[in-house]
Amino acid sequence: MSEKLMTEIHKLDDKGIAKAAKLLRKGETVSFPTETVYGLGADATSDTAVAKIYEAKGRPSFNPLIVHVPNIKSVEKYAILSLMGQKLADTFWPGALTLVLKLKPNSKISKLVSAGLDTVAIRMPAHGGARDLLRASDLPIAAPSANASGKLSPSEALHVKQSLDGRIPLILDGGACAVGLESTIIDVSGDQPALLRPGGVAAEAIEAMLGCKLLRADTDDTAPKSPGMLSSHYAPVSKIRLNAEDVQNDETLIGFGNVKNANLNLSENGDTTEAAANLFRILHEADKIASGKIAISPIPNAGLGLAINDRLKRAAAPRPNE
Ligand code: AMP
Numbered sequence: 001m002s003e004k005l006m007t008e009i010h011k012l013d014d015k016g017i018a019k020a021a022k023l024l025r026k027g028e029t030v031s032f033p034t035e036t037v038y039g040l041g042a043d044a045t046s047d048t049a050v051a052k053i054y055e056a057k058g059r060p061s062f063n064p065l066i067v068h069v070p071n072i073k074s075v076e077k078y079a080i081l082s083l084m085g086q087k088l089a090d091t092f093w094p095g096a097l098t099l100v101l102k103l104k105p106n107s108k109i110s111k112l113v114s115a116g117l118d119t120v121a122i123r124m125p126a127h128g129g130a131r132d133l134l135r136a137s138d139l140p141i142a143a144p145s146a147n148a149s150g151k152l153s154p155s156e157a158l159h160v161k162q163s164l165d166g167r168i169p170l171i172l173d174g175g176a177c178a179v180g181l182e183s184t185i186i187d188v189s190g191d192q193p194a195l196l197r198p199g200g201v202a203a204e205a206i207e208a209m210l211g212c213k214l215l216r217a218d219t220d221d222t223a224p225k226s227p228g229m230l231s232s233h234y235a236p237v238s239k240i241r242l243n244a245e246d247v248q249n250d251e252t253l254i255g256f257g258n259v260k261n262a263n264l265n266l267s268e269n270g271d272t273t274e275a276a277a278n279l280f281r282i283l284h285e286a287d288k289i290a291s292g293k294i295a296i297s298p299i300p301n302a303g304l305g306l307a308i309n310d311r312l313k314r315a316a317a318p319r320p321n322e
């Protein structure tokens, strides 16, 4: 954890928004209200800014985050809006609906946001203050709920303060959130739309609009096994060996700290926040240059090391067809 911050609560007015936008552009985190819950936002195009979200929340694992945008134009900058996605956006945006879309090739969205996947979850919020902040910062903002890991989602600024005091610089206070429920998440990146999480927009309303049933992993046995769950974990093609103190000839070594013969390094300074920021980018790079085997130096279970090790353990686990 980096040094303790003073957490300011500022009213959600022009001055507060200007302050928040400036912090976001500097790569800091800011909590702001949306119509669902208070989010903890950061520049979705910056690996280090997104790593700060995980650091502040103390999340023990990396789940992909929802990116908030002010308009359709900014969706199209980063992702491919499928025909179904377009229809849903036309009907339900702005609002409590999140769409999982294919990332554009070379999209500037941080790989930490999508946890290394080739899809990204995007939402256009309806909350006036959230929209003002998106416009003022001129950034796509990655934002999970603004609570410490394992705590309830906050629907008031005071809840955020109680949970994250000293860990973030600013909370914009816009009063209580109207919906208080999380957004509905629909995956429209494939051929058939799938409900990944029920939420503020009813699944029936979405089915009526699309004129077809949504795949539901929880109730539908014939549905491909939990599309959301399965696809929400990126796994490299190469075999992964963890806690490697040495490296074999046929391995590509990802180092952590002062490792002389590393091909790539998560953080030469041994900083777990920097390593988290680099994690998915470096895994992708290693997968490209490796001839099938990747070794990774030990990473301490401190700070974001816990979440990094959690993700690496899953990446190293045998695949179902092995
Ligand atoms: P939260 O930010 O706490 O509202 O949670 C975000 C939810 O969106 C999590 O359940 C993620 O698994 C899901 N999510 C985000 N991005 C993706 C994605 N690319 N594919 C599948 N699920 C996603």
Ligand code: MG
Pocket: 144, 145, 153
């Ligand atoms: Mg949450």
